[in-house]
Structures are given as C-alpha cells and as structure tokens.
Amino acid sequence: DVIKDTLKDSDRARLKGSMxxxxxxxxxxxxxxxxxxxxxxxxxxVHANLIDNLLQRNYLRSVPEWVNLxxxxxxSALPVGLIRLSPLWGSxxxxxxxxxxxxxxxxxxxxxxxxxxxxxxxxxGADYVVLLVQRILHEQKEKRWIKNTFGQYLSxxxxxxxxxxxxxxxxxxxxxxxxxxxxxIAHFTTxxxxxxxxxxxxxxNKYLTALTNVILKNDGVVDKxxxxxxxxxxxxxxxxxxxxxxxxxxxxECQEAIDRLNKELLSDELPEKPAIRIGLNxxxxxxxxxxxxxxxxxxxxxxxxxLASRLEGANKFFxxxxxxxxxxxxxxxxxxxxxxxxxxxxxxxxxxxxxxxxLWGRAGALSPDMKQALEAFKEGQKVFLxxxxxxxxxxxxxAAAILPDDxxxxxxxxxxxxxxxxxxxxxWDGVFNLTSK
Numbered sequence: 467d468v469i470k471d472t473l474k475d476s477d478r479a480r481l482k483g484s485m486x487x488x489x490x491x492x493x494x495x496x497x498x499x500x501x502x503x504x505x506x507x508x509x510x511x512v513h514a515n516l517i518d519n520l521l522q523r524n525y526l527r528s529v530p531e532w533v534n535l536x537x538x539x540x541x542s543a544l545p546v547g548l549i550r551l552s553p554l555w556g557s558x559x560x561x562x563x564x565x566x567x568x569x570x571x572x573x574x575x576x577x578x579x580x581x582x583x584x585x586x587x588x589x590x591g592a593d594y595v596v597l598l599v600q601r602i603l604h605e606q607k608e609k610r611w612i613k614n615t616f617g618q619y620l621s622x623x624x625x626x627x628x629x630x631x632x633x634x635x636x637x638x639x640x641x642x643x644x645x646x647x648x649x650x651i652a653h654f655t656t657x658x659x660x661x662x663x664x665x666x667x668x669x670x671n672k673y674l675t676a677l678t679n680v681i682l683k684n685d686g687v688v689d690k691x692x693x694x695x696x697x698x699x700x701x702x703x704x705x706x707x708x709x710x711x712x713x714x715x716x717x718x719e720c721q722e723a724i725d726r727l728n729k730e731l732l733s734d735e736l737p738e739k740p741a742i743r744i745g746l747n748x749x750x751x752x753x754x755x756x757x758x759x760x761x762x763x764x765x766x767x768x769x770x771x772x773l774a775s776r777l778e779g780a781n782k783f784f785x786x787x788x789x790x791x792x793x794x795x796x797x798x799x800x801x802x803x804x805x806x807x808x809x810x811x812x813x814x815x816x817x818x819x820x821x822x823x824x825l826w827g828r829a830g831a832l833s834p835d836m837k838q839a840l841e842a843f844k845e846g847q848k849v850f851l852x853x854x855x856x857x858x859x860x861x862x863x864x865a866a867a868i869l870p871d872d873x874x875x876x877x878x879x880x881x882x883x884x885x886x887x888x889x890x891x892x893x894w895d896g897v898f899n900l901t902s903k
Contacts, residue, residue: 487517488510491508497509526579528581529580537586540586542586545560563590641751645746646713646747647697678696680719685712714825715828724740747791752766770793779902780813790824791820804827806840806874807821809898812898843861846882849861855882
C-alpha cells in the first residue's frame with residue numbers, strides 16, 4: 467500500500483511523522499543474515515534496530531583514546547609494585563586484577579560504554595611475567611654468590627638458611643648474644659723455623675682443614691685465619707639457641723682432631739707434635755658485614771671478642787688447653803660437660819676479674835682416676851679460698867698424685883705452700899693477675 471500509494475486516510479494519519487521500512491521477512495526472499503541473537507534474522511530488522519538505536523541514542527560509546535592509553539600504561543606499571551611481593555601473592559593479585567578488569571569492562575559494555583579490555587590485561591600479564599623471570603634470574607645469581615662467598619667458612623646448613631633469607635646479609639651490624647672461639651697452635655714459631663716453606667704450608671693446611679671441619683660440623687662460622695690462629699663464632703647469621711654448647715663441643719672435638727692428626731703423622735714429618743690452645747667467651751657482640759660498599763667481611767666485633775682472645779693466651783699461664791669464661795660455662799650447659807674451675811683471673815687490659823673454667827670432656831666421659839683428681843682439686847680449691855692453705859695443700863697433692871704433670875695443680879700447690887708460710891693480706895681475693903697476653 468505504501469509503495470503503490472493506496473493507503474487509506476486513517477493509515478496515513480497513523481504513519482504520519484514515522485519512518486517506515488519495507489522489506490520481506492519470508493525465508494524464501496533470501497534476505498536473512500546471522501546476528502549475535504539468531505543464526506538467520508531478517509536483514510530488514512538489522513536496519514530497524516540500527517535506526518532505533520540512533521533515535522534512542524542507545525548505542526556503544528567509546529571512551530577517549532587518551533583514557534585507554536592511560537589505563538594501559540597504569541596496568542603495565544602495576545607489576546613494578548607487585549614484583550616486590552612473594553611470587554604466590556604477586557601472581558594471585560595479578561590474576562585478581564585481570565579478572566576484575568575484565569568484569570569491569572563487561573559491566574561498562576552493558577551500559578553502552580566501550581573501553582579497552584584486552585590491552586591492559588595483556589600489558590599487566592606480560593610485564594609481570596618479564597619482571598618475575600628477571601627476579602628469578604637475579605635471585606639465582608644472588609644464591610650462587612652467597613654459596614660461593616660463604617660456603618668456604620660456613621656450614622652447609624647455615625649457608626642454606628642464608629640462601630632462603632638473603633636479607634640476613636646486609637652491610638652493617640646487629641647486636642646478638644654470641645659465643646666466640648679463638649684457637650692457636652702452640653709452639654708454631656718453633657715448628658715453622660725448622661721446616662721449609664712448602665712443608666710448613668702443607669702442615670698448616672692439613673691441620674687447619676681438620677680443625678675447620680670440626681667447627682663447620684657444629685654449625686660455627688669461621689671468621690678468619692690469623693696465621694696459625696682460627697677465629698670462629700656461633701649464633702649468627704642464623705639463630706642457634708645452643709650456641710654455648712656447640713662452642714664447647716667444638717673445642718673438645720678440635721682437641722680430639724689434633725690428637726688424631728698427631729698419631730697419624732710420622733715423627734720425622736714434624737720437628738715436634740703441635741698442640742692447640744682454645745679460648746671461649748660469650749656475650750653480646752656486634753656482628754655483620756663490616757667494610758666498604760665494594761669489599762666487606764662478615765665478622766664479629768666487641769669486648770666479648772677481645773676477651774676470648776685473651777683467654778686463649780691465658781692458657782699459657784695455667785698450662786690448660788681449653789679455657790672458657792663463666793659466660794660460656796653457664797648453668798644451663800654445666801651438666802653437659804666435665805670441667806674444673808681454674809679460679810678468677812684478671813687478664814691484661816681488664817680491671818674486673820672473671821671466673822674461668824677448663825673443659826675436660828663431655829659429661830660422664832672421665833675415667834675414675836680423673837674423677838677422683840677433679841673432686842680432690844675442687845675440695846682443695848674450696849678450702850684454699852677460705853684461707854685454709856694447709857688443708858688445701860693436702861687435697862692438691864692428692865690430685866697431683868694422679869696428675870703429676872698438671873701445671874694448674876703445681877700453681878695451686880706452690881701458692882698454698884707460700885701462703886701457709888706467709889699468709890696473704892686481708893684484702894687478698896684469690897684473683898690471678900695475668901701480666902702477658
């Protein structure tokens with residue numbers, strides 16, 4: 467009717483001011499096309515839908531391109547902050563942001579707003595993967611550096627702890643309660659004078675290797691070698707609640723290692739069999755990487771370290787092999803080791819005397835004779851400090867009958883004999899004042 471212009475007046479009134487689309491909806495007219503809503507829809511309806519969208523302003527609007535660009539840049543920059551998190555949390559947050567953005571994009575689409583949905587997600591994902599790979603490569607390089615640097619003087623267990631937590635290594639120091647160990651080979655100067663350089667180097671390397679292995683086995687840190695001296699410490703860089711016990715155990719096992727090496731070597735290999743002296747001290751020290759930004763050493767400093775070195779030298783006065791301060795031989799480990807109290811000493815450079823002990827062995831490891839000598843010495847020392855010098859002399863001589871070559875007993879016997887003849891002043895406190903390091 468419209469085409470032929472045969473509309474009735476009533477129909478013309480109804481169509482006035484309207485848009486009229488004329489077309490066929492019959493299947494046979496071949497005017498059907500696929501749409502998102504149907505596989506075959508009349509082509510005329512596509513035009514009708516378009517015109518309706520235009521009239522109703524119900525169509526997709528694109529955001530300005532600069533908004534899309536800003537969002538892409540923002541999402542591409544997000545991984546810089548996410549990479550600081552652990553890989554698990556970083557990945558979870560990245561995945562959450564991607565899903566959240568896709569959901570937000572779809573919600574905007576439902577409200578006729580078209581915004582870049584895929585590009586920000588690709589930017590976020592690609593940048594995060596690149597930074598994650600870079601972080602993995604950096605951490606692997608850092609772990610190799612830690613193993614190469616610290617594997618030579620830390621036990622494998624300590625190195626593994628550092629690999630898992632590299633933050634424990636930083637330039638600067640931390641204050642920690644630690645045990646410090648000083649070992650020195652006695653008569654080394656005499657031995658070195660009678661050996662050629664090649665033989666001396668072989669000897670020193672062999673002995674220091676055995677002693678170092680003992681320290682590493684007990685999770686100690688070999689701080690440095692000072693000629694024939696070994697310095698080590700415990701309770702850094704990882705926590706070791708039993709650090710005092712481990713230090714004492716290492717000292718005893720180092721003595722056992724020396725005895726074993728001396729038996730293995732032929733008598734003509736060394737001018738004389740070496741012995742070792744060990745000083746042990748414990749307390750709060752500063753430990754960390756000391757030095758410059760480009761070259762530093764992981765070491766420990768403080769008054770505790772100095773005193774440990776002094777105690778190693780004090781062995782020469784008493785003729786002892788392992789001297790431990792009262793801070794090391796504390797009540798919590800006294801039932802684990804056999805030791806005798808040497809007395810109170812005032813080392814060079816110190817005004818306040820400290821109580822020192824000589825470690826003899828593990829708890830229950832002494833022979834009956836050694837136990838008897840130890841008990842006699844303890845009784846003698848007790849009455850000696852009570853100024854009962856005649857009585858103390860009897861106990862000391864009883865112990866000396868079992869240990870005739872013991873220098874500590876000879877010192878106390880000599881002092882008891884002298885004081886028995888000429889008692890000390892009333893201000894006498896029984897402290898040994900050492901005059902040399």
